[in-house]
Amino acid sequence: MTRPTDRESGAGWRSTAHRATRLARLGLAAALTLLVTPVIALTSAPPASALGNGLALTPPMGWNDWNAYGCNVSEQLVEQTAQAMHDNGMQAAGYQYVNIDDCWMASGRDGSGNLVANSGKFPDGIAAVANYVHSLGLKLGIYEDAGTATCAGYPGSYGHEQQDARLFASWGVDYLKEDWCNIPFGDFSGQSHQQVAQTLYTRMRDALSSTGRPIAFSMCNGWDSSVQPWNWAGPVANLWRTTVDIQPNFTSMLNNFHVNVGLADHAGPGAWNDPDMLEIGNGMTATENQAEFSLWAEMAAPLIEGGNLVNPGSSTLSALTNKAVIAVDQDSLGKQGTQVSSSNGHDVLAKPLANGDVSVVLFNETGSTATISTTASAIGKTGSSGYTLTDLWTGATSTTSGTISTSVPAHGAVMYRVTGGTTGGGPAGEIHAVGAGKCLDVPNATQTNGTQLQIFDCTGGTGQIWASSGGRLTIYNGAKCLDAYDNQTTAGTKVEIWDCNGGANQQWRINSNGTITGVQSGLCLDVTGAGTANGTPVELWPCNGGSNQRWTMG
Structure with missing residues (x-):
């Protein structure tokens, strides 16, 4: 040919x-x-x-x-x-x-x-x-x-x-x-x-x-x-x-x-x-x-x-x-697992899941059976005196206070779903709108689903303290998530708070250029009309490099 x-x-x-x-x-x-x-x-x-x-x-x-x-x-x-x-x-x-x-x-x-x-x-x-x-x-x-x-x-x-x-x-x-x-x-x-x-x-x-x-x-x-x-x-x-x-x-x-x-x-x-x-x-x-x-x-x-x-x-x-x-x-959170540790051909990977569980893979690259270990804290789990491990290949369950360890055959992998405790995220703090010099704010610190976000003078109040966790931006200690209204992906879509549900419209990327993009839409978190006044609403808009689309956390 x-x-x-x-x-x-x-x-x-x-x-x-x-x-x-x-x-x-x-x-x-x-x-x-x-x-x-x-x-x-x-x-x-x-x-x-x-x-x-x-x-x-x-x-x-x-x-x-x-x-x-x-x-x-x-x-x-x-x-x-x-x-x-x-x-x-x-x-x-x-x-x-x-x-x-x-x-x-x-x-x-x-x-x-x-x-x-x-x-x-x-x-x-x-x-x-x-x-x-x-x-x-x-x-x-x-x-x-x-x-x-x-x-x-x-x-x-x-x-x-x-x-x-x-x-x-x-x-x-x-x-x-x-x-x-x-x-x-x-x-x-x-x-x-x-x-x-x-x-x-x-x-x-x-x-x-x-x-x-x-x-x-x-x-x-x-x-x-x-x-x-x-x-x-x-x-x-x-x-x-x-x-x-x-x-x-x-x-x-x-x-x-x-x-x-x-x-x-x-x-x-x-x-x-x-x-x-x-x-x-x-x-x-x-x-x-x-x-x-x-x-x-x-x-x-x-x-x-x-x-x-x-x-x-x-x-x-x-x-x-x-x-x-x-x-x-197929987990709706859509996070690719990351390598927690790798030493001498013994790998540990962890993947956060939408319901708060973490999937863990213990992988043995070598030609000999080996014991591979990690801990609940290393995979991002905190806040519990006990965790349940479900082996996803055998269906067997066990409990641990923190250590995750098992014998893994040569060229083999053991895969667990870890439940219990909480899945840790990034530190909580304010999200600052660079162009306006104000903060991403839930009006009156309400917890009502569907409330559109705005910018407002930074006060450090509960309606302005956000945390990054598993690709989500959460508020009220994880009770609510930053959410694109009704899974919409068009310019002008309202950005609101809603119960965290693992949906793709609640997934966000915090980028090194200061933008925050919706994973589902590819659009940027935007202060409407480049406004600077208290109460200016926040929406999704095509990324354009404007200062009203740049944010800092902390």
């Missing part, structure tokens, strides 16, 4: 290496060695705001054909897999996307410039497959590429973004995975790979939006570490690859975990770090499968299985449908 080459001098090795990694699964490049994940330099850029298309408010769950089948995708395979997911408990457990990867299309566009499905593989066309998938209550995903050709050499979307988006919408597509091969960098003289990525992925975002059909958008850019999408892609896509393509072995899974685990500040409802598909049942041991599923759930990663679901092993299906672990991944 002839494949286009990169048009940027010196960039071809990146495209070639990425294609080789993908095509090695097909037996076409067996002699190539697995790429080592490059070291990624993290920046201090503020977390990205969410896209705000109302999709993927929890990490997407589904299936993709590539890991198990490569280019051997077909209408029959996709429909059989959809039926299997409908029948075997996958759909009931929350999996909804049935995603077609590369090699689904003909080698060229038709006379009108439209993409065409390969008639041998999809004799009834993609729209018919979408109809079948939809009839089961599932959703269909499709694959394309931001460049001139896909990674396997089929027509890319470069220069055809609007046309392709309209076509996908007309077919009933619900999810687009857009890859990053064969990018014509030469058309963007003087621009970095990150700048080109921002341009091309934004083009497709806008094209999808213009169709009027809700289509979740997944950026697959992992081979190019210079793109660093977590720093900017929140308003562009619902999820973005943080790693190279995963392989069905523990070393590859571990590499992707190490890259992804440090990016928690950049994820949230509608905007997820993606360490690539699950390899459950594709060659790792049952212990390693359990570890991968635990880690991906703890990191609030998309749960897109890449294995054979038509004839899965019983242990594979059991792992993929563990509802207690899935509940951690």
